[in-house]
Amino acid sequence: MGMTEIATDERGRITIPQKTRERFGERYRLVELENGIKLIPIDDDPLEGLRDAVGDTFADTDATELKEEARTSATEQINERHRDCNEMGHKQSEE
Numbered sequence: 001m002g003m004t005e006i007a008t009d010e011r012g013r014i015t016i017p018q019k020t021r022e023r024f025g026e027r028y029r030l031v032e033l034e035n036g037i038k039l040i041p042i043d044d045d046p047l048e049g050l051r052d053a054v055g056d057t058f059a060d061t062d063a064t065e066l067k068e069e070a071r072t073s074a075t076e077q078i079n080e081r082h083r084d085c086n087e088m089g090h091k092q093s094e095e
Helices: 020-025 046-054 065-095
Strands: 030-035 034-042
Touching: 030 065, 034 065
Parallel strands: none
Antiparallel strands: 030 034
């Protein structure tokens, strides 16, 4: 794991380093957080990945409903982690 600084070009695009693309793929979701953004890799077939992970647990559930619940849950978890990190940073700077 690591951190790479990237910038947008004149058209607002970013270039993801080749090693990162090789590891995570070519497609990402851009998630807006309270204090930043996050790129989340997208499987070639997200529903197939979900089925492989959970079997037929959600066989009778609407895909749109699953997507909305997943987005809401992921956003809440990410925002919570960022709040925790920010709180830790503030505590360290006070010491």
